[in-house]
Amino acid sequence: MKGALLTCVFLCFGRVLLQGWDGYIDNLIAQSRDASGFEHVDKVCIIGLDGGAKWTTNSHPKALKLSSSEANTIANVFKREDFTPFMVNGIYAEGVKYQFLRVEDSKIVFAKKRGYGALTLQSSKTAIVIAHTKEGSQQGNANKAVGVIAQYLESLGM
Numbered sequence: 001m002k003g004a005l006l007t008c009v010f011l012c013f014g015r016v017l018l019q020g021w022d023g024y025i026d027n028l029i030a031q032s033r034d035a036s037g038f039e040h041v042d043k044v045c046i047i048g049l050d051g052g053a054k055w056t057t058n059s060h061p062k063a064l065k066l067s068s069s070e071a072n073t074i075a076n077v078f079k080r081e082d083f084t085p086f087m088v089n090g091i092y093a094e095g096v097k098y099q100f101l102r103v104e105d106s107k108i109v110f111a112k113k114r115g116y117g118a119l120t121l122q123s124s125k126t127a128i129v130i131a132h133t134k135e136g137s138q139q140g141n142a143n144k145a146v147g148v149i150a151q152y153l154e155s156l157g158m
Contacts, residue, residue, distance in 0.1 A: 025056055
């Protein structure tokens with residue numbers, strides 16, 4: 001598991017290249033591109049399902065910079081699979097309160113804040129992948145990109 005925490009996988013055109021965890025940020029953003037090349041995700045982070053420890057760093061220029069309290073709350077909700085706190089209180093990311101929209105399969109959560117954009121969160125066995133969609137962009141592209149990374153982590157048993 002330690003070795004896995006130090007590497008990530010780029011999924012481009014069927015090729016696999018090993019990089020640091022922050023490489024997932026670049027990969028997920030690239031996965032959100034539409035046919036014209038427009039990127040619909042502008043910020044990303046990955047946190048641990050147990051306690052919300054950050055796997056990606058805040059030093060990446062496109063990191064979604066969750067506070068430790070925000071990450072901990074998100075992780076606790078996903079771990080318990082009780083999404084009531086999101087329904088009642090919204091989802092906080094970078095100090096902004098996003099309105100909970102829905103949950104699917106107790107693994108994928110969607111949220112939105114007018115003027116700020118949207119969040120897509122998806123859990124794997126040990127992590128939560130979180131992407132921010134820019135205001136005016138298509139959250140569907142973000143949903144697909146988050147799913148690619150979360151499913152890949154699942155395939156690794158993570």
